[in-house]
Amino acid sequence: MKRLLLGVMGWLACSMAHTSVVVKELSYRGDDDGPALSRTQYRNPVLAGFYPDPSAIRVGDDFYLVNSSFGYFPGLPVFHSRDLVTWTQVGNAIDRPSQIDYGRNELTRGLFAASISHHDGTFYITNTCFYCDGGNYVITAKDPAGPWSNPVWLGFEGIDPSLFFDQDGSAWLVNNGLPEGKLRYQGHRAIWIQQFDVASMKLIGPRNVIVDAGADPATHPEHIEGPHLFRNHDYYYLTAAEGGTGEQHAQMIYRSRQITGPYEAWAGNPILTQRDLPTDYTHPVTSAGHAQLIELKDGSWWAVFLATRPYRGNQYNLGRETFLLPVTWQDDWPVVLPHGERVPLVAKRPALPRDPATMPMNGPFHWSEHFHGPTLPMQWMTINAPHSPWYVTGADGLHIEPSTTPLGDYKSGQPAYLAHRLQHRKARISATFDIHRMEPNEQAGLALFQNETHFYTAALTNDGSGRSLVLSMRAGKDAPATGVVFARLALPGNTTLVSLRFELDGPRLDVFYALKADDWHPLGRGLDASLLSTASAGGFTGVTFGPYAYKPATGSGVTAAAQQAKD
Known part of the structure; x- marks a missing residue:
């Protein structure tokens, strides 16, 4: 492989010897004047900048996370951490032009919200390539650093697929899609579930709606999306965002004793939002949502989610960033942030050994x-x-x-x-x-x-x-x-x-x-x-x-x- 790489680079150097533009050096320095941290604290966001739609899992003592990348290549950056706070990029899941042809589309097309999962020694990423011919797909890898396989196109309507492996080894895919019947309003969407056969890499069995519209259908919730399934004790939990990815973003929770439902929405929803809070204060955070919950070895739970840091009103240049918060449980319902509380920019670290940083992803x-x-x-x-x-x-x-x-x-x-x-x-x-x-x-x-x-x-x-x-x-x-x-x-x-x-x-x-x-x-x-x-x-x-x-x-x-x- 090394010999092949050197040969390719030599060919590139020869073929481009006539290039007339040379960049000698590029440097970057950033500091948002945040507070100093103690040894027991971490800083939000944990991934600063354009790292939206985080999906994270734990595999033993290791955590892995993937983000959306839209029209940029390589796509779907993959991160590793041992403490949930310090993240190091280990690869890009889409790193070969032959994997996916984005086409000639606007930058805001391409690779939407990805979801990472793991089962029996194999990592899976499900994703939507928006405006690509195939739509939704799954890729696999033995090592999250790659290489990742070519896509297996799944051929169903909708976006935001997420793969869940149950305790019996069965696999289930949930995604956002159009509802059954007519749209009742413009942002009316539903969450669908269908079984996934790992051997054939195909969806099998009936395909059913498990949430129609959102947590409170009478209020016409907009664009329920980004679903993830997980299990805790006797319940299956479905978490999904609604309200769009802007200031009205909010995270909802549902549960059922059967994986295919019926699912009930928690009366205390949403479990995370900043939509009811003013932004006219120092260092505001808005647009919180699109969360995924992770259980640690000690039984505690944490959530990664996206949010934004505006500088004036709801203007922000950095895009949607990756944040981290602990999860508490109330009557067998998870809560990321109580209603009315602001997303903290400094919080107490998880009870995990510190992971040394190779390259800081936040702070100065x-x-x-x-x-x-x-x-x-x-x-x-x-x-x-x-x-x-x-x-x-x-x-x-x-x-x-x-x-x-x-x-x-x-x-x-x-x-x-x-x-x-x-x-x-x-x-x-x-x-x-x-x-x-x-x-x-x-x-x-x-x-x-x-x-x-x-x-x-x-x-x-x-x-x-x-x-x-x-x-x-x-x-x-x-x-x-x-x-x-x-x-x-x-x-x-x-x-x-x-x-x-x-x-x-x-x-x-x-x-x-x-x-x-x-x-x-x-x-x-x-x-x-x-x-x-x-x-x-x-x-x-x-x-x-x-x-x-x-x-x-x-x-x-x-x-x-x-x-x-x-x-």
Whole structure:
């Protein structure tokens, strides 16, 4: 395998020797000014940034967790922990272009809520590829780090499949789907159950609705989804979210003595929500829900769930993040958070041995990447899967072949953009580019990217006017796919190295450049970062950042942008 990898990397290096965009270094520093922790405390979220829809399980002394990734590749990041607090990414379940073809869809399509389970030495992930031909599928692995199998498509209507193994070894799949009969209102959905045959990897037997509409159907609950089954003593429990994934998000609980029902809703629902609380306080948390409950060896229970950390009203750039809280039991009903209580940003750690962190996933931290390894670290992503090589790492940094597809276009091809999740509201992102080989009409730089219609770029261009720095943004689908240029600065003709820096503080963005080490100058100050929020941009993702390179097929796009800036 090592010999094959080196051979492939050698071929990539040779095939891309002509690339003209080189990223020498990229660094990240973030600190949201949270409180200091004692030895007995942990910080929420446990996975900061765009890590939504968490699903987690315990296997012996180990915990494994998977998140949604939508249109990014590789997809479905898989994490490991021994203490539920410190999580280390061990792989991506979808890491080969041959596994799934996302198609040319918007970033908010792709891989929706995944669910991880384990039985008899095999790990299972069930998932929905939204707008893919197959829809719902299951993949398997002996090692959660991978490799994971190619998908087995299951062929049923709906989303959010979750696989549960009962004590007798039987397997059952629950999912969100359309109700039986007519929709009573727009958000009317149901939870379905059907048996799953592990040997044939197919659904078998009758398919039945076990919850119609939600915990209180008379109130017309919206979009019941993200179901998970678990067992505790004599009851089967079904937990599912409703209210949508925004501010009205809430987690409900149901139980039955038979796995196929009937299921009764708890009179004390919801077991987790922040929808009734104001957001006009310091460090608010909103949108809590989509939970999965985990039993520890000592019989205690914990829940992972998604929530958001807005900075103004319900504006947030980081997307939906992974939180952790203990579960208490009331009359054989689990409760994650009593009504009216706020999700704490600091809480008491589980009674588990501490797991040393290889790379912090929350709190203040910083890192630098020089791209010297044989491959990119597993945290880096592209928009959809690359089907031909356009980047390679090496001794002198990251080489990127410019794409003829701009960041705002998802239909004509793949942008040459390497993305990393933003994990702090207050962050500093810097990158250094070697531009001495830039060809005419090329553009390369840093992007802050929410989706195809909402992003900022700070770029180096080489057009008819010479080499320049260009600051652009896109804030709507009617804007140019390359963004609208609103600042331009000519570079000296002998410039070879340029550093660019984004500084974020909630809704504020400042942009700087440097032609010499640590000699920073402003390129744009006081820019509106809230246009990157989900409230402005829509969708389900969080902001990513990273280097990109673009060269219009006709050679006219960058020149036109430069002329726009002059005008």
